[in-house]
Every structure is written in structure tokens, then in C-alpha cells.
Amino acid sequence: MDCVLCREDGGEVLWQDETLRVVLAGEPEYPGLCRVIWSAHVAEFSEMAATDRERVMRVVVAVECAMRRILQPLKVNLASLGNQVPHVHWHVIPRYSNDAHFPLPIWAPRQRTVSEVLLASRRAQATLLRDAVRHEVEQALA
Template sequence: MDCVFCREDGGDVLWQDDRLRVVLADEHDYPGFCRVIWNGHIAEFSDLDGNDRDHVMKAVYAVERAMRRVLHPVKVNLASLGNQVPHVHWHVIPRFSNDAHFPLPIWAPRQRTVSEAMLSSRRAQATLLREAVRQEIGQAFNN
């Protein structure tokens, strides 16, 4: 088996525990794009037991809250596809009305070009996600 999420972190690790990790993905057009990745190699979300599914979703919700607080997107997209990487992971994607693909999914044809200045500004904001994710996850798992 050759699984990228078993071999690699999948991005800059913002937070992790023994079951999962939250990473800031390296997606040029989408600064702030995060993934919540299950540590063990499991292909389908339904293969996790109820407590593990709840644990994943608490992390997903916490990342969404942190993202909304720090980046102020017009929408946050949540996706768990796994077609190319069949390993349980959730995409948490900040969306802006002037991003490259809005209002279509980020995997659809590009709708516009976004200036490097705008992307650079969003990258600077995204550096604040590490602390915000830790705060939100701390609150989610302590309740």
C-alpha cells in the first residue's frame, strides 16, 4: 500500500493527538485550506466506531470555527472525498466570493485569476490559524 497520508503529514501540522492531526495544506490558491486526517489507514468514515467519528467531527467543527474567526470567509466548504487518497480525511476550505473558483467547488474549472497580492494577504492571515485551531480544539474536547 502506498498512501501519502500514511507516509507524510499532509501539510504543516497545526495540532495532533494520538488519533488524528490537523494540517494546513499547501494549496496555492487557497491559503488557510486545512485537512483533518485520521492517523490510522482507514478508507471509509463509517469504518470508524462512533466515538472515533465524534472525535473527528469535533476537530472538523473546531477547525471551521477557527477558520471563520481568523479568515472571515463568506463560506466554509467541508468535504470528505477520498477518491484519490482513500484514507479518512476531511477538507476544511475557506471560500471567498473572489477566490479562483467561487461559487463552484475548488476542483471545478477556474472562474478567475486571483492576484498574488490578495493570496499573499490571505497567507499572512492563515499563519494565525495555528493558535486559533489549538484554542478551538481545546474548547471542543474539554466540553
């Protein structure tokens, strides 16, 4: 089996330990979109031990808290799909009323064009997530 999340980080690593990692996905239209990725190859969340699921969710919540504090989005979407990449991972997605797909999911048809100026501003702001995510995750797992 060739799993992209087993062989690659999946983005810029913001925090990691032996069980999971948080990455900044580098999605050009969604600056700040993070992924929380379980290190071992597991396809379904229900296949994991309860303590491991709890650990993942503590980190997902920590990433959401950092995102809300730093990016101040209108909403944060959480998604665990795995249809294209059957490896346990959660998307933590900052949403704004003027993003390209709002109010639909980011994988739905585009609703509008977003100016490059606005996206550049959001990309600059997303660089501040590095320290914030690290801090929130360490607090959540302490």
C-alpha cells in the first residue's frame, strides 16, 4: 500500500510527537488550514484505541483554539473524510463569510473569487499559528 500520509508529512510540521503531528497544509485559498495526522497507518477512527482517539481530539481542539485566537475566523470547520487518503487525519479549517466557498464546504463548487490581497493578508497572519499551535497542544496534553 502506498499512503501519502505515511511517506510524507502532509504539510509544514508545526508540532509532532511519536503518535501524531499537526501540519500547516499550505492550501493557497485557505491559509491556516491545518491537519492533525495520526502517525501510524489506520484507516478508520473507530479502529483506534479509545485513549488514542481522545489524544487526537485533544489536539484537534487545541489547534482549533489556536486558530480562533490567531486568525479570528467566522467559523472553524472540522472534517475527517479519508475517502481519497484512507489514513486517520482531521482537517481544521478557518472559514470566513468571504472565502471562496462559504457557506458551503471547501470542497463544494466555488461561490466567489477572493482577492489575492486578502489571501496574502491571511497567509501572513497564518504564519503566527506556529507558536500558537505548539503552545495550545502542549497545554492540552499536559
